[in-house]
Amino acid sequence: MSKSSPALECRLEAAKAVVHDAARMAMAMRPPPGGPQAQLKSAQDWLTETDGAVETFIASRMQAMFPDDGFQGEEGGMTRTGSLRWVVDPIDGTSNYARGRSRWCVSLGLLDGDEPIGGVIEAPALGEVYTALRGVGAFLNGKPIHASPIADPTRAMIEMGWSGRVPKPVFMEKMDAIMELGAMPRSGGCGALALADVASGRLDGYVEIVINLWDVAAALPLLAEAGACVSPFLRDGGLTGGATILAANPHIAPTLSRAVGIALT
Template sequence: MSSPNPAIACRLEAARAVVHDAACLAMSMRPPPGGPAGKQKAAQDWLTETDGAVEAFIAERMKALFPDDGFQGEEGGVARAGQLRWVVDPIDGTSNYARGRSRWCVSLGLLDGDDPIAGVIEAPALGEVYTALRGHGAFLNGKRIQASPVTDPASAMIEMGWSNRVPKPVFMEKIDAIMDLGAMPRSGGSGALALADVACGRLDGYIEIVINLWDVAAALPLLAEAGARVSPFLRTGGLTGPATILAANPHIADALSKAVSIPLE
């Protein structure tokens, strides 16, 4: 294996430190367990004070470290253009975070043009940090990860993300298709962590009909390096707006793709 590009490797290490500090900030602002803290942007679409604070913290730190790099955030949009572009979801799983639950993360991905090349996902309440650099592996807490070896869809665990932007019949059609395969459906409330779960083998697949770049930017290098198969999210509109994603372990990917009518790369 060749040595990583020093400039990109340096950026990944810096991103790990920045995301860790941002995760600590989010933990310090974390609501106690109970009814949701924050406000709704739409039905079941939550926004907390922490989302804005964490995004601003990461934006400021990355600008100071790499002033020529582009930056895009869920809350602030594209703040700077650049060949290298950081894409952040300050709190992925805000509905969980707003209730004091543990399944949420800070997600920061790096794109080179249209190519996702590195990512960091930290879930501080779970004590987990995912990192990936294209061509140099995917890791959970420093240990290399790979997609699940499950070959039988009837033994598979598949998560499907819910969105109020998806008509109920469409959602139920995909859930029915998953269950018709004999797979076990799940829904956990964080797209980035679900994709990371596919990368490390905790899930055999993840589907979301409408999801945004900031939800998946850090996970795409993880999936590629862990050997998962993924739908062409970026080529089907994901760079500029919401699109559909399917990620799966390579052994059940074709069967799942056929069942839910979502093509893979």
């Protein structure tokens, strides 16, 4: 399809409505503050009842409206194929969600073949909705967003995501490189929102050594439309498994790329 079209715009509007309803469901099911009310899939990788319920809800609604579109979920895998494919993370930031915290979201991205073209990320506990469509722009609560203008690393705020699949020395090496730049390190436990923060200028960069397609599918169009630089996540294996991602504002991206050893091309 072209840059944008009535069909794609229709899909984005439908996705916004479906994600909003799913987010309301997740809010209603959110555990109270306290110890995690969830099951462990692996170390620090949590699964709640809400994950499955939200994914099933979104899958059913999108199939009813767009039966020819493909669908892939974090929990259910690839359930339908199509040239256009929806990719959902029903609860990104489950470790936060399971403890009654607010930094989590429902994330739904749209791919045209292997190209991310649209996305919706709603963080209902924060009252925020990010949307993007290729060639149309990136928005937070309906207002355009752009990557940060910060170029000086000593003024920068950089987040790095953690994964149990990454050896501790590798994680510490990258984090040390960020701190050696003089940047302020952060780790918020929600990759989709961290990438959205880069798109909106709240962060100057985000690094994660192993992250999955469902975590980033909705954020990739946001980053592109907001003018951020992103490493070739999909080319480097992100379509079929975990891969590395670096996203940053264009002014600091080359410096951050060299520091952490993650190429932008």
